[in-house]
Amino acid sequence: MKKVVLMASLVLGLAAISGAQSGTALLNAAGATFPYPIYSKWFDVYHNAHPNVQINYQSIGSGGGIRQLLAGTVDFGASDGPMTDEQLAQSKVKILHFPTVLGAVVPTYNIAGVTGDLNFTQKALAGIYLGQITKWNDPEIAKANPGIKLPGEDIVVIHRSDGSGTSYIFTDFLAKASSDWKSKVGTNTSVNWPVGLGGKGNEGVSGLVKQTPDSIGYIELIYAVQNNIPYGKVQNAVGKFVKADLAGVTAAAAGSAKDMPDDFRVSITNAPGATAYPISSFTWLLIPAQIPDAVKKAVIKDFLKWMLVDGQNYNEGLSYAKLPKPVIAKETKAIDLIQ
Amino acid sequence: MVTSATPIDNAAAPPAGLRTFVQRLRDGDQIAHIITLVFAATILLITSLLVYELWINSGLSRSKFGLMFFWTRVWDPVSGDFGAAPFIYGTLVTAVVSLAIAVPLGLAAAIFLAELAPRRLSDGIAFLIDLLAAVPSVIYGLLGIFIVVPLMRTVVGPALKSTLGFLPLFKGPNYGVGFLTAGIVLAIMVVPFIISVSREVLLTVPREQREAALGLGATRWEATWKVVVPWARTGIMGSVFLALARALGETMAVTMVIGNDPKIATSLFAPGYTIAAVIANEFTEATGNLYLSALIELGLVLFLMTFILNGLARLLIVATERGGGRPS
Numbered sequence: 001m002k003k004v005v006l007m008a009s010l011v012l013g014l015a016a017i018s019g020a021q022s023g024t025a026l027l028n029a030a031g032a033t034f035p036y037p038i039y040s041k042w043f044d045v046y047h048n049a050h051p052n053v054q055i056n057y058q059s060i061g062s063g064g065g066i067r068q069l070l071a072g073t074v075d076f077g078a079s080d081g082p083m084t085d086e087q088l089a090q091s092k093v094k095i096l097h098f099p100t101v102l103g104a105v106v107p108t109y110n111i112a113g114v115t116g117d118l119n120f121t122q123k124a125l126a127g128i129y130l131g132q133i134t135k136w137n138d139p140e141i142a143k144a145n146p147g148i149k150l151p152g153e154d155i156v157v158i159h160r161s162d163g164s165g166t167s168y169i170f171t172d173f174l175a176k177a178s179s180d181w182k183s184k185v186g187t188n189t190s191v192n193w194p195v196g197l198g199g200k201g202n203e204g205v206s207g208l209v210k211q212t213p214d215s216i217g218y219i220e221l222i223y224a225v226q227n228n229i230p231y232g233k234v235q236n237a238v239g240k241f242v243k244a245d246l247a248g249v250t251a252a253a254a255g256s257a258k259d260m261p262d263d264f265r266v267s268i269t270n271a272p273g274a275t276a277y278p279i280s281s282f283t284w285l286l287i288p289a290q291i292p293d294a295v296k297k298a299v300i301k302d303f304l305k306w307m308l309v310d311g312q313n314y315n316e317g318l319s320y321a322k323l324p325k326p327v328i329a330k331e332t333k334a335i336d337l338i339q
Numbered sequence: 340m341v342t343s344a345t346p347i348d349n350a351a352a353p354p355a356g357l358r359t360f361v362q363r364l365r366d367g368d369q370i371a372h373i374i375t376l377v378f379a380a381t382i383l384l385i386t387s388l389l390v391y392e393l394w395i396n397s398g399l400s401r402s403k404f405g406l407m408f409f410w411t412r413v414w415d416p417v418s419g420d421f422g423a424a425p426f427i428y429g430t431l432v433t434a435v436v437s438l439a440i441a442v443p444l445g446l447a448a449a450i451f452l453a454e455l456a457p458r459r460l461s462d463g464i465a466f467l468i469d470l471l472a473a474v475p476s477v478i479y480g481l482l483g484i485f486i487v488v489p490l491m492r493t494v495v496g497p498a499l500k501s502t503l504g505f506l507p508l509f510k511g512p513n514y515g516v517g518f519l520t521a522g523i524v525l526a527i528m529v530v531p532f533i534i535s536v537s538r539e540v541l542l543t544v545p546r547e548q549r550e551a552a553l554g555l556g557a558t559r560w561e562a563t564w565k566v567v568v569p570w571a572r573t574g575i576m577g578s579v580f581l582a583l584a585r586a587l588g589e590t591m592a593v594t595m596v597i598g599n600d601p602k603i604a605t606s607l608f609a610p611g612y613t614i615a616a617v618i619a620n621e622f623t624e625a626t627g628n629l630y631l632s633a634l635i636e637l638g639l640v641l642f643l644m645t646f647i648l649n650g651l652a653r654l655l656i657v658a659t660e661r662g663g664g665r666p667s
Contacts, residue, residue, distance in 0.1 A: 185417065186417035191416060211492075
């Protein structure tokens with residue numbers, strides 16, 4: 001027994017020493033899965049430019065990222081939805097939000113005989129997901145799609161079953177589009193869906209839509225683009241039908257940049273502007289305002305500066321929309337808040 | 340738990356030359372004793388730690404909802420209203436459906452392999468069955484999505500509707516995903532367990548039992564069904580409960596085909612949700628302490644369900660043993 005104890009303490013001791021002796025600045029971060037491809041690209045490129053800095057990012061989900069940040073087990077977090085006031089109150093230190101990239105959510109559907117892009121009014125999307133519009137030839141859908149022959153079949157509604165930023169953005173949009181949605185369902189990473197089937201992940205939703213005749217679902221723009229999944233146009237705040245693309249998403253962010261609050265916790269769904277795509281959102285890095293470790297503080301500040309300038313150039317290659325210039329300028333100033 | 344058993348203690352004092360040897364042996368014995376005791380205790384420790392963690396971390400939800408948690412049908416992360424009823428229902432229904440399909444199928448296959456098939460064929464098939472049991476569940480999920488779901492929507496569902504559609508079990512729209520599909524996929528997953536274990540058990544039934552039955556004039560089938568199977572009953576039930584345990588806890592394959600809708604519906608075509616599936620789906624993005632706590636309480640409920648079902652299984656085995664069958 002003694003030997004076992006000795007061995008165990010030896011192993012633990014060795015592990016502790018090797019952890020402490022690493023010469024590089026090792027940062028741990030965790031959070032949202034949606035921006036994971038661009039984050040891992042950024043951290044990789046940044047590491048190549050600064051070989052002594054290594055940032056480990058675990059894409060465990062926004063909720064997990066916030067929890068780990070609050071527990072102090074990571075140096076910074078990442079989330080697809082801004083932290084709530086209640087969550088911020090739980091934190092021992094002030095937490096700053098830094099928008100990094102933009103994403104969008106698009107409606108995808110599978111209707112026999114319909115090949116063109118369908119136009120969805122805000123009312124139509126909310127009605128479908130509330131279970132109030134149940135047939136494809138409902139006047140609310142038909143009036144926005146003249147010339148397209150819609151069948152009189154029941155709509156099979158499909159949503160995400162796993163908690164996700166995608167659902168957060170989509171329900172945030174629906175809450176703005178319909179007061180019914182706001183009061184009955186609300187906005188969250190997962191909600192009590194009035195109707196529909198749940199699919200796990202973008203692949204689950206798009207798989208169900210593909211297989212189920214007369215169905216509708218919502219997926220991330222980046223997923224639709226990369227997998228060549230057709231998607232419909234959505235009516236924006238000024239009444240125009242916009243097909244989501246990166247420019248439209250950036251336009252939505254620019255449209256709401258004027259009213260950007262100082263803590264960057266802002267929803268840009270249904271943003272003003274003729275070209276703005278209405279189901280868009282920022283995704284954020286969550287960074288503590290006080291970082292006691294001087295090395296880590298310097299690394300984080302430098303990384304943020306790099307991300308806002310050079311990092312943005314990698315966005316479009318991975319189908320993420322760039323931050324608009326005014327937002328970048330505002331964020332650059334906010335970096336100084338990190339003490 | 341484990342009583343110390345060191346028979347060497349009682350041996351008369353051995354000659355001096357042997358003493359060190361005996362000493363060493365006894366040391367070895369005690370080392371083995373301690374090591375195995377520690378390992379056995381680990382099981383107990385892990386189980387109690389699990390219950391403790393689930394209990395502590397679900398405190399918020401337990402104090403807020405109390406016993407109502409079991410009856411509440413709402414699961415609303417936005418308003419903070421949580422109830423386990425649809426998930427308990429979904430877990431039980433899918434498990435029952437899967438066993439209703441898998442037990443007859445598995446038992447029949449096991450009887451064929453153990454009693455009727457030539458030994459070489461039986462061994463070959465048994466090898467394949469063991470392979471099936473080792474396939475990761477996500478593969479079964481994919482099988483479900485790409486084969487079972489379309490089949491359910493286009494062939495099985497309509498056929499059931501036209502023949503048994505008058506039953507409430509087969510009413511309502513058929514999306515291809517739902518309780519029945521999940522039950523079928525689960526059945527495919529658990530059938531290898533039932534076949535594999537039941538076959539082994541049937542093979543251990545003494546030859547004399549069969550010979551005696553045949554000698555008394557029983558047909559081959561009578562000997563199998565009235566003598567061999569009752570003899571192996573305990574082991575067969577063991578295989579069924581192993582299957583049940585897997586069906587209750589299965590996550591990935593179920594969530595891919597059940598539709599993930601927390602509703603209680605009589606129709607087997609309707610989408611549903613299971614405890615394991617909702618935990619896997621929502622845990623990573625669960626923000627807010629109450630939400631997290633409610634998910635953890637669901638884990639506790641699942642633990643409780645397996646505990647109760649396993650207890651019932653033990654009782655059933657005891658009861659049937661008393662009723663005859665294998666002399667023990």
